[in-house]
Amino acid sequence: MLCHRSQRQQPTHSQLTVWNKTGGSAVLHLFLWQLDGSRAAPAARCALLLAVGRQLGRNAASAAQLTCSRRSSAAMPITRSAAGQEVFGKNEALLADLTKRRFFYRQAFDIYGGTAGLYTYGPPGCALKNNICAQWRKHFIIEDNMMELEDPAVTPYRVLDASGHVERFSDFMCKDPSDEGKFYRADQLLEAHIEALLEKGGLSEAEATKHKKVHAQADAYDAKELGAKLKEYGIKSPEGNELSEPYPFNLMFPTQIGPSGKDPGFLRPETAQVRAPLARGALRSR
Numbered sequence: 001m002l003c004h005r006s007q008r009q010q011p012t013h014s015q016l017t018v019w020n021k022t023g024g025s026a027v028l029h030l031f032l033w034q035l036d037g038s039r040a041a042p043a044a045r046c047a048l049l050l051a052v053g054r055q056l057g058r059n060a061a062s063a064a065q066l067t068c069s070r071r072s073s074a075a076m077p078i079t080r081s082a083a084g085q086e087v088f089g090k091n092e093a094l095l096a097d098l099t100k101r102r103f104f105y106r107q108a109f110d111i112y113g114g115t116a117g118l119y120t121y122g123p124p125g126c127a128l129k130n131n132i133c134a135q136w137r138k139h140f141i142i143e144d145n146m147m148e149l150e151d152p153a154v155t156p157y158r159v160l161d162a163s164g165h166v167e168r169f170s171d172f173m174c175k176d177p178s179d180e181g182k183f184y185r186a187d188q189l190l191e192a193h194i195e196a197l198l199e200k201g202g203l204s205e206a207e208a209t210k211h212k213k214v215h216a217q218a219d220a221y222d223a224k225e226l227g228a229k230l231k232e233y234g235i236k237s238p239e240g241n242e243l244s245e246p247y248p249f250n251l252m253f254p255t256q257i258g259p260s261g262k263d264p265g266f267l268r269p270e271t272a273q274v275r276a277p278l279a280r281g282a283l284r285s286r
Helices: 041-059 082-101 123-143 157-163 186-200 205-220 223-232 271-284
Strands: 012-019 025-032 065-071 105-107 119-121 154-156 170-176 179-185 247-250 254-256 264-267
Touching (some): 179 186, 186 223, 205 223
Antiparallel strands (some): 105 119
């Protein structure tokens, strides 16, 4: 975690295009959080991309070429543009196969079936990650005079209770009673349904305005309000099945600190959490 005495401005990002020996291309994005106007920013960006390129060239392809292009902070990430999605879509399978075959990463514990969201870095993946971290530190700590903080992965309950995470760091989920393995975010089901209605058209201006207002508020409704909206719109699962009432699912992983079982905690939900309690000590150390 890095913190700076001045206010952080909007981030910029660079585009890394890797051309492999088959002639295909894969577009990756590295969002380089930097202070706009820093005299070292262009050099740091290119140094990071070259570090990535050396690792990809050494481990992934015999003839890798890098194209580094700058985008303004207002530009949308290319993978969200129509052209970017088309390019990435054509090469996504090739890139995924390449990174897994060369063991940049793979699903953790895959011989036991694996678990979604858990991954293991292989030797080239670790080297690539270390290269990125080294360039990150060189730019932000040495050239931008920031301070690095490292916090425990486990955070006591009282800290996250004071920050509001215990009460509000949740999503509302719906189950498909006919299939115990299928769960859906209630707000996303509502948003997708309304987007389909608006795209279909044939609505009066008042109806469209009403639907847009509900869409904008979808992630702000509580469980009862979301349930009422799902029934109002007649929303079912993608397979057409009935849905359970929305229920809260806390996004933090709970654990116990110590053998007594009386000191609950959570795996740290976000790295920014460290800045608030440690900022004063970090500043005084300077």
